[in-house]
Amino acid sequence: MPKRWSIKTEWALLETGPLEERAGFAALGISAYDTWLTAGHDRLLQSVREAPYLSAYHFAEWLAWNWWRLRWEPRKTSLDWELSHAMGSIGGGYVWPNIHILSDGENITLVCKPTPERARTPYRYINDGASVIPAAEFESEVDLFIEMVLQRLQDCQVPDCNLRDVWQAVIHERQDPALQQQRKLEAMLGEDPGEMDEVLLRHFLNNAGATGQAALEEIAANRIPGQNVPDIAGLIELGQEQGTLTDPQDRITLRARAPRGLDTAWKLGAHTAQLLREQERLAPDTPITNDQLADMYGAPHNMLDASGHSTPRLDLSFALSQSDRRSKVLLRSRWEAGRRFELARLLGDYLIHDTSDPMRPATRSDTYRQKIQRAFAAELLSPFLAVDAMLNSDYSMESQQDVAHHFKVSELTIRTLLVNHDRIDRSELGEVGWAHS
Template sequence: MINFHQSWLDIGSGAPELANTTAQLEIYVGDLNLTRNENIFSKTIQDHVIVSSYPLALWMLQNWWRLLYEPLPMKNNPDVSWRVAHELGAANHGFVWPKILFASDNKNVQVWSTPSEANCQQSVKYINGTNNHTSIPISDFRQALIIFISKVENRLEDKNLKGKDLSALFSIIKEEEENEGSKIYRKLEALMGFDPDECSPNTMDYAINLYREHGESTLLELAPIYGKTGNTEPLKPIEQLINARGIYGNPTFTTKQKENSANYNSPPWTLAVESARELRHEIGDTKKPITTKMLFELLGIPSSNIDNWKTIGTPNVSVGIPTSKKYIKFLPRKKHRISKRFELSRYIGDYITTTNNQWLASTDLGTSRQKYQRAFAAEFLCPINSLIEFLEGNYSNEAINHAASYFDVSEQTITSLLANNNYIEHQPLNGLPYHIGYNQMSTWPLPRK
């Protein structure tokens, strides 16, 4: 859960909207106070920071759709447009904000934070940061923003200030959320990395047609890759995938993800492990390594077509497109033998969670669906219980290398399985998923109008 607590002050300066919304602000993610800081001048530790709430509320509204729905991009250095929409420091207006980053995974909004650098020369030096990201359900995150923005709006009204920009934008967003067509439109814009009304009408018409024909689940995974930052006209590569030649298969297993209300709030890796174990039970093999031949058989790909399983070019995604004859057209992207095995397993995991008419899609994004696929593939190819039995308590590099060879997976897969199951120490991200110097986050241009 995320909470924004503000205690109003009457000591603000500047424009009326800024001065009258000056507050002692505290931001909590769970029990962690992300605004706890050392005041460089007074040499005191405080849980709050004195800022104006108005620019933060306005920043939330200006980036509403992207905050809720746009995922972390695949590249390590997101462009300025992405960062302005997701880093809290972009609220700017001369205040020293904590380094906090928000990015959606289609199910949750993930929150990263890191403390100020040791040599920080700002008036406020933030102390706390997250060791890894914290996931907050989108509905909870949205509600926290609404509560914060509403308090700012009410404060302006109490001070007889209209706060036209904020109130007008807040009203527009409420109306758009209540209209299903408008909500889909804004969500598609955000998934492609566009601000409201930044994308051309022709592209949006094309996006909506794809949405209607191929479903939201497909666009959730592909639009962020083939959107604004792509090297071609937005979403056009999807059409190329539709028209491309592929390898056809008809999955032969029956395991499917059971639908129940508890599943929605469960971490994707928990559900993935359950599915992997259930499929292992279905095929009658709960411990031994899975052969590549078995992976193809599970996907219903005839042995005569296996040699044609080749990647053309350097695609950003691998997909499985359902056809009218109940077959799936697979378009792979991995070339290395070990990577191919993992890709085949991700297809299997994705098929377990989709309906008959949904695309299968594997990417390098950090969406909830992709997390599920990776966790499924790791557990299916290398069951953690079998791995621990094989290693016999030896977690040395040599033993990990031996296990990778035995299960025919990468050493990274072995290491991740051991770390995720607390057999070896997990290396924390120590803050943000990409490197940013503090000054880079505290010198943003003024928020967009």
């Protein structure tokens, strides 16, 4: 199988600077699916190049230091996230490409944007797009590149350097199961390796029994930068006291399963929703009623009524299993459309994600599991073919609002469907669109 992405280096001469920088100077090219993400216009040569001259050493050092966060931390809005995921932050006096590296846990997305034309800037990057790469392939290519840079340093007789020390630490952490789990959770919480307060981290890790390990990771990924570490005990208490009682035995089951090989989260979620609609013989252009949705989940009919719910301000919804016949559900939104979408997300999670975890979170983060939930809910509540037919090529905001109102979903849900099916440009979603790859 051909590589879906690669980092290529052609070593070059640099006469000044530290030894490791001189040894690591190279024409450095990054490609994905036969497209050079580093392609750009070279002002000095007056031509387009695939690989500008950069410091492979600085790039390798940045990849090694940020390895855990690049591998596991989903997109967050903070300067700290930018420093760990944007190649433009590497510095060192070089003109780095405007590439962001985004993880959802299963896949890595390389989001490439052109750089602006600036006077006296020797190189301007020109490509615009997003490339989705399986996480395992991201890991293997980064490993290969860093080892190649280390070999280059050895060949050039460069003594011990920071890159070698950092990379050896990463390798050790990846080989130790307990340390690997700790580093993964630190990254999902938005922390650098080993920098989080040990007491806070231990307290958070100790909640895995109450939520389940996978659920704990989803909650970690949902942490807002700069805010406190999530209070798991408080969440569980809130769910027990104020959650709506549902009966898992009454929840709908899906007789068919989505085929393997669906390459993105939204396709898996959407296809599963289509299977459920076909099974239940739901007319594509007829909105699912609140009672129908509640029945599918095994919940009381008044659960989706926005009035009468005084849920405290939360940044996630969740289901909390108590027994085979009892489960509590706490929804975040106070609005009917939001509550419908959240319950549909939790339904999708049950149908797609097989786990014995006591808790199932539906969060605002962009992990693979959360993307699947959102795609399932969007397709279940507002089937794309019906949406597309109703819009009839009129993708104005007014028409999108009308369709959203018809299906009782948010306008963002309709826009996301249109972006995922290439009806409108991804820029219509802004940065949110990166999460739906």
